[in-house]
Amino acid sequence: MRAWVVRRPGPPEALTLTEVDEPVPGDGQVVVRVRAIGLNFADCMARLGVYPNTPRPPFVPGMEVAGEVTAVGRNAGGLGVGDRVFAVPIFGGHAELVAVPTTHVAPIPADMDWDEAAGLAVTGLTADWALNVVGRVRPGERVLVTAAAGGVGTMVLQLARAQGARxxxxxxxxxxRAFALELGAEAAVAYDKWAEVADQWGGLDLILDSVGGGLFRRAWRHLAGDGRYVLYGFSAASGRRRIRWLRAAGAWLAMGCMHPLSLVSGTRTLAGFNLSLVPTLAEQLHERHERLLEARRDGQLRVVIGGRYRFGELPDAHAALQGRESTGKLVVLVD
Ligand SMILES: NC(=O)c1ccc[n+]([C@@H]2O[C@H](COP(=O)([O-])OP(=O)(O)OC[C@H]3O[C@@H](n4cnc5c(N)ncnc54)[C@H](OP(=O)(O)O)[C@@H]3O)[C@@H](O)[C@H]2O)c1
Incomplete structure (x- = not known):
């Protein structure tokens, strides 16, 4: 089978299309024939060698796919050959076949195409976790979202609107920004303008930030009492094609330091998460995923596909995502 292999971490050209052995399902695993790949910023970070737990090169990145089960290991639950499934292998999904633990696999509804299915799970679950588990959003709350037109951002906008947040x-x-307004944002502004709106609104109750850097320090000061700051990414550290270490160090320093007592006297919460490292996620995954499907059935949530690529063009999709050119979710279709 063919897979996109990273031999040495680097820019999108570091991905090389290579013939590799087909995977065999282990205990509690199935093998999925990939029909569509959902691209995530984490895939770019894995290619660059800076994502947590990235395997040593050579390795195949690829967090998320949709496809058909072609082989079933022992203890694979109710899954069978031919089932159409969402799958989140974390690594290995930039390939024609991938082995995935069944905890990270769920059936695709009959009315869902491969491309839509490849784009739902990671961004949807991240948005849900940020808003509901860590952020504890309530109706009427004032929520600031960075990278709002991206994959996770478009999911946050729709879920927040459905829950009555501003x-x-x-x-x-x-x-x-026009796109964010279409998806339900009350206001959409550039990175140097959000503070004016936050002041007009009288503060912010929840900040969902995947960018970090200097914005973190400024936005923290705009949190109202009982405000929550949820940090779930650090894309400010990324250059258009590589990690720019000097820029990353600048963004890291710009986040500043804070004394723990400032959380007490300000009654504010600072929280962070990486969904792929949440120990209890596997046991909640199916239930949370089902809730996303329910929101989709109710017309509250859709996968916003910002671009479709062919398998041979996968490095171009990486370049667009890391280069900040994409809106919504980029999907790579596998023939
Ligand atoms: N913690 C978790 O569990 C988890 C899970 C999924 C995703 N994430 C994080 O959530 C964020 C969004 O992921 P995604 O896959 O949906 O990607 P995405 O939002 O579709 O793309 C990244 C977006 O980040 C913004 N950005 C700001 N500074 C950037 C920079 N220096 N370089 C590149 N982009 C920059 C850009 O939007 P603007 O041009 O509008 O600024 C860009 O479009 C990423 O930071 C990712 O690491 C975290």
Whole structure:
């Protein structure tokens, strides 16, 4: 089978299309024939060698796919050959076949295409976790979202609107901001303008930030009493094709330091998470995933596909995502 292999971490050209052995399902695993790949920023970070637990090169990145089960290992639950499934292998999904633990596999509804299925799980679960588990959002709350027109951002906008929150979307271009408004943001502004709106609103109750850097320090001061700051990414550290270490160090320093007592006297919460490292996620995954499907059935949530690529063009999709050119979710279709 063919897979995109990283031999040495680096820019999108570090991905090499290679013939590799087909995977065999282990205990509690199935093998999935990949029909569509959902691209995540984490895949770019894995290619660059900076994502947590990235295997030593050579390795195949690829967090998320949709496809058909072609082989079933022992203790694979109710899954059978031919089942159409979502699958989140974390690594290995940039390939024609991938082995995935059954805890990270769920059936695709009959009315869902491969591309939509490949784009739902990671961004949807991240948005849900940020808003509901860590962020504890309530109706009417004032929520700031960075990278609002991206994969996770478009999911946050829709879920927050469905839950009656007011969203201040932050995005870098006019096109992205117009898109955020279409998806339900009350206001959409550039990175140097959000503070004016936050002041007009009288503060922020919840900040969902995947960018970090200097924005973190400024936005923290705009949190109202009982405000929650949820940090779930650090894309400010990324260059357009590589990690720019000097820039990353600058963004890291710009986040500043804070004394723990400032959380007490300000009655504010600072929280962070990486979904792939949450120890209890596997046992909650199916239930949370089912809730996303329910929201989709109710018309509250859709996968916003910002671009479709062929398997041979996968490095171009990486370049667009890391280069900040994409809106919504980029999907790679596998013939
Ligand atoms: N913790 C978790 O469990 C978890 C899970 C999934 C995703 N994430 C994080 O959530 C974020 C969004 O992921 P995604 O896959 O949906 O990607 P995405 O939002 O579709 O793409 C990344 C977006 O980040 C913004 N950005 C700001 N500074 C950037 C920079 N220096 N380089 C590149 N992009 C920059 C860009 O939007 P603007 O141009 O509008 O700024 C860009 O479009 C990422 O930071 C990712 O690591 C975290």
């Amino acid at each position: 969203v201040l979307a932050v995005a870098s271009t006019g096109r992205k």
